Amino acid sequence: MSGFDETFDFVIVGSGAGSMCAALIMKTAGKSAVILEKTNLIGGSTCRSGGVMWIPNNPFMKAAGVPDSPEQAAKYLDTVLGEEAPDVPGASRARRKQFLEQAPRMVQFLQSQGIKLTRVTHWPDYYDDLPGGSEHGRTVIAEQFDLNELGPWKARLRPTTIAAPKPVHTANIEEMMQLGLMKHSWKTKFMVFRLVIRGIIANLTGKHYTAGGAALQGRMLQACLREGIDIRTDSKVSEIVVEGGAVKGVVSVKDGKPWRIGARLGVLMDAGGFTHNQRMRDQYAPGTSVKWTIASPGDTGEMIEEMMRIGAAVAQMEERVGFQSSIAPGTEDSDMKPGMQSVTAKPHAILVDQSGVRYMTEGGSYMAYCKGMLERNKTVPAVPSYAIMDSQYMADYMFASKMPGAPLPQIWLDSGYMKKSDTIEGLAQQLKIDPSVLKGTIDRWNGFCAKNRDEDFHRGEKAYDTFLGNPYRKGSASLGPISVAPFYAAPVVPGDVSTFGGVVCDEYARVLRQDGSVIPGLYACGACSASVMGRAYAGAGASIGPSYTWGFVAARHAANLT
Numbered sequence: 001m002s003g004f005d006e007t008f009d010f011v012i013v014g015s016g017a018g019s020m021c022a023a024l025i026m027k028t029a030g031k032s033a034v035i036l037e038k039t040n041l042i043g044g045s046t047c048r049s050g051g052v053m054w055i056p057n058n059p060f061m062k063a064a065g066v067p068d069s070p071e072q073a074a075k076y077l078d079t080v081l082g083e084e085a086p087d088v089p090g091a092s093r094a095r096r097k098q099f100l101e102q103a104p105r106m107v108q109f110l111q112s113q114g115i116k117l118t119r120v121t122h123w124p125d126y127y128d129d130l131p132g133g134s135e136h137g138r139t140v141i142a143e144q145f146d147l148n149e150l151g152p153w154k155a156r157l158r159p160t161t162i163a164a165p166k167p168v169h170t171a172n173i174e175e176m177m178q179l180g181l182m183k184h185s186w187k188t189k190f191m192v193f194r195l196v197i198r199g200i201i202a203n204l205t206g207k208h209y210t211a212g213g214a215a216l217q218g219r220m221l222q223a224c225l226r227e228g229i230d231i232r233t234d235s236k237v238s239e240i241v242v243e244g245g246a247v248k249g250v251v252s253v254k255d256g257k258p259w260r261i262g263a264r265l266g267v268l269m270d271a272g273g274f275t276h277n278q279r280m281r282d283q284y285a286p287g288t289s290v291k292w293t294i295a296s297p298g299d300t301g302e303m304i305e306e307m308m309r310i311g312a313a314v315a316q317m318e319e320r321v322g323f324q325s326s327i328a329p330g331t332e333d334s335d336m337k338p339g340m341q342s343v344t345a346k347p348h349a350i351l352v353d354q355s356g357v358r359y360m361t362e363g364g365s366y367m368a369y370c371k372g373m374l375e376r377n378k379t380v381p382a383v384p385s386y387a388i389m390d391s392q393y394m395a396d397y398m399f400a401s402k403m404p405g406a407p408l409p410q411i412w413l414d415s416g417y418m419k420k421s422d423t424i425e426g427l428a429q430q431l432k433i434d435p436s437v438l439k440g441t442i443d444r445w446n447g448f449c450a451k452n453r454d455e456d457f458h459r460g461e462k463a464y465d466t467f468l469g470n471p472y473r474k475g476s477a478s479l480g481p482i483s484v485a486p487f488y489a490a491p492v493v494p495g496d497v498s499t500f501g502g503v504v505c506d507e508y509a510r511v512l513r514q515d516g517s518v519i520p521g522l523y524a525c526g527a528c529s530a531s532v533m534g535r536a537y538a539g540a541g542a543s544i545g546p547s548y549t550w551g552f553v554a555a556r557h558a559a560n561l562t
Contacts, residue, residue: 004249007262008032008230010558011250013237013303014271016044016296017544018525018551020220020229021106022268024113025555027227031265033555035229036252038236038298040156043217044272045296045498045527047158048335050173051213052120052541053140053548055103059111060119066136070100076125076132081534089315089504089512090530098507099532099549106552107140115219116143120174124463125539126365135463139540142216144172147208149222156233157221160214161294161336170198172211180342180398183405184472213544237303240267240522242310247521266521266558269511270551273499273527274301275320284317284501287374287383292495294323294335299498304528307503312522313514315530316501321543322370325495326387328400329411338400340387340492341366345459345468347480348393350445351492354381356428356438358445361457363465363478367537370494384491386431388442390482397470399490412490419489427487446481454479498527498543505529508562509554523558525550 009031012019019035026033041047056073077096084093111117123137147154171179175191182188202209210218224231232252239251241260249262274280275295281288293299308314324344325337344351344362351362353376360372376382395405402408412418421427424442425435448454452475459465460478469477503524504512511522511529526547533542556562 004260004262005254007249007264008034009263009265010268010555011261011263011266012036012268012270013250014038014044014269014298014526014528015042015231016270016272016526017046017547018549018554019044019268019270020217020224021110021548022270022525022551022555023224023229024227025109025552025561026559027229029559029561031559033229034261035224035231036235036237036250036261037231037233038271039296040233041158042153042156042221042231042233043158043214044270045299046544046547047213047217048161048294048296049213049497049544050540051141051160051211051216051544052123052173053107053545054138054539054541055107055140055545056100056138057104058107058119058138058140059104060117060140061136061138064119064121066134068134068138072132073100073138074132076127076130076134077538079130079132080127080536080538087315088534089313090501091532091534092507094507095505095532098553099546102553103545103549106549109552113223115223117141118143122467123540124467126464126537128463129461137539140545141173142219144170144209144211145215145218147210147214147218148206150218150225153221153225154208157214157218158296160210160212170202170209171195176211180404181470181472183396184470237271240306240310245520247310247519263521266523266554268509268551268554268558269303269307269503269522269524269528270526270547271303271528272296272299273502274304275299275496275499277301285320285499287377288320288494288496291327291332292325292337292493293497294325294337294495295498299527304502307511307522307524307528310519311513312511312519313504314502315504316535317499319500319531319535320367320370320496321498321500321537322367323495323497324366324369324373324492326400326490326492329415329417337495341369342468343389343397343399344387344492345465345478346393346397347470347473347476347478348396348482349387349389349480350441350482351385352388352438352441353385354431354433356431356433356441358441358456361454361459363459363462363468365537367500370496373492373494384493386489387492388427388438388482389488391484391486392480394488417490420486422485422487424487427489431489442482446483449476449479449481452476452479500527500531500533500543502527502529505550508557509550510557523554525554
C-alpha cells in the first residue's frame with residue numbers, strides 16, 4: 001500500500017454497536033485498530049437507546065434455567081422472518097445460522113473483556129406466541145455504569161435518551177420500565193424507595209450512574225481505552241480507497257486536511273443509517289420524516305452511498321426500526337420525543353386514524369406498529385393517528401413525562417397538542433372526526449373490554465401485550481374501557497430509532513456487489529447494512545444484538561480467527 005499517512009491492521013468507521021467489539025477482537029489477536037467517529041461524541045445511536053441486545057440461547061438464560069436452544073431460536077426466526085427471499089438478502093439462511101451461532105459467543109467474549117452484562121428477567125419476544133418464541137425473553141443488557149470511571153472521556157460519550165428522573169436516577173433499564181406502574185404494586189413502590197436511597201448514596205459518594213445504551217457503550221469505551229485502542233472523534237471519512245479491486249483504506253481528516261489511513265486487513269463500516277437524510281428518506285422510505293427520529297445526528301447515510309459508489313449492493317432500504325412517538329410542545333427539534341408504545345398498549349387507551357377508526361393492535365412490535373401506520377395512510381389518513389384515552393388512564397399511567405395523576409402541562413392544552421373534552425363527541429369535533437364514527441369505535445372497544453377479548457386485532461393475547469400493559473391489574477393487563485370523562489387525544493407519528501437497510505453482506509459480514517461477489521477488504525455491520533432481521537423485529541435489541549455480533553464476526557474473519 002502506498003501513499004497513506006498512517007496504516008493500521010483494521011480501520012473501523014463509526015463508533016456504534018459493533019465498532020468497539022471489533023476493535024477488542026483485533027486487540028486480543030495482537031492486531032492494531034483505529035475507530036474513526038465523525039461527530040464529537042462516541043457511541044452512536046446505541047448510546048441513545050435502551051442498550052438492549054437480543055441474544056438467543058445466551059449464557060444468562062442458561063444460568064437462570066430459561067429454556068432456549070439454537071434450534072428453538074431458528075424455528076422462531078424462520079416463523080417471524082419467513083422463507084429466504086431474494087429481496088431480503090440480509091436475512092439469508094446462512095446469515096441467520098451464523099448469527100444464532102456467534103451471538104452467544106460474542107457475549108462470552110465481552111464477559112472475558114470485563115464487560116459486566118446481565119439479562120432482563122422478563123421481556124418477552126415480540127411474537128412470543130409463535131413457534132420458538134420465548135415468553136421470558138432473550139435480552140441482554142449492561143449493568144449500570146458510573147460515568148466517572150471514564151475520566152476525561154466522560155464528556156465524550158454520547159448521552160442516553162433513556163434516563164430515569166430524579167430522585168430515582170440510579171434506575172436500570174428494567175427498573176425504569178416499572179416506574180409508571182408504581183401506583184399499582186407495592187413491590188414497585190418498594191423498588192422506588194430503594195432507588196431513592198440508592199440515589200442519595202450515589203450523590204454522597206460522587207457516583208454518576210447511567211443505564212441503557214450509555215451504560216453498554218460506556219463499558220465498551222472503558223475497555224477499549226484500557227487496551228490502548230486508538231479512538232478518534234471529529235474524524236469524518238470522505239472516501240473509501242480501492243487499489244487493485246480491494247479496499248485498502250479510507251480518507252479521513254486531520255487538522256482540517258485530508259488524512260489517508262491504510263488498512264492491512266480491512267475496513268469495517270459501522271457508520272449508521274440515514275435517518276437524518278431527508279433526501280434518502282424520500283428515495284427509499286417515502287412518507288417518513290427526519291423530524292420524527294431520535295437516532296444519533298451522525299446517521300446521515302453518506303457511507304452507504306460511498307459503498308454503493310465502489311459497487312456495493314443495497315437492500316431492505318425502506319425498512320426502519322420504528323418508534324411511535326408524539327411530538328409534544330418543546331420537543332419539535334429535540335431528540336427526546338415522547339414514546340407512545342407503552343401508552344396506547346395500556347388499559348383505557350387505543351389508537352385511531354383520522355377517520356376515527358381503530359385499525360391495528362396497539363400492542364406488539366414497534367416496527368410493525370409504525371409500518372401499520374404508514375400502510376394505513378395509503379388508503380385512510382393515518383399520519384398522524386390519535387391516541388384516545390380517558391381519565392382512568394391519566395390517573396393511573398404515565399403519558400410522556402407526566403407522572404400518573406399529575407396535572408397536564410398547560411402548554412399541551414393551550415397549544416392544541418392535547419385535546420380534552422367531557423364527551424367523546426366533543427373530542428371528535430376537536431379532531432375534525434365524524435362524532436358518530438369515533439363514538440362507534442369507542443363503544444366497540446368497550447364491548448371488547450367487557451368480554452375481555454379484542455375480537456378485531458387480538459390485543460392482550462400475547463405475553464408481550466401483558467408486558468406492555470399493566471400486569472398488576474385484575475382482569476386484562478391490556479384491555480380497559482374508555483368510559484370515564486374527561487376524554488383526551490394526542491397525535492402519534494411513525495418515528496424511528498434507525499433505518500434497517502443498507503449494504504448487502506454475507507455470513508462473514510463482508511460487503512457484496514450486485515452479482516453476489518465479495519468486495520475484498522470491506523466489512524459492514526449495524527444500520528449501514530441490510531439487517532439479518534429482514535423486514536421484522538424479533539424482540540427487544542434485535543438491531544443492537546446483531547450489530548455487536550456482526551462486528552465480532554467481521555473482526556474475527558479479518559484477523560483469520562474463524
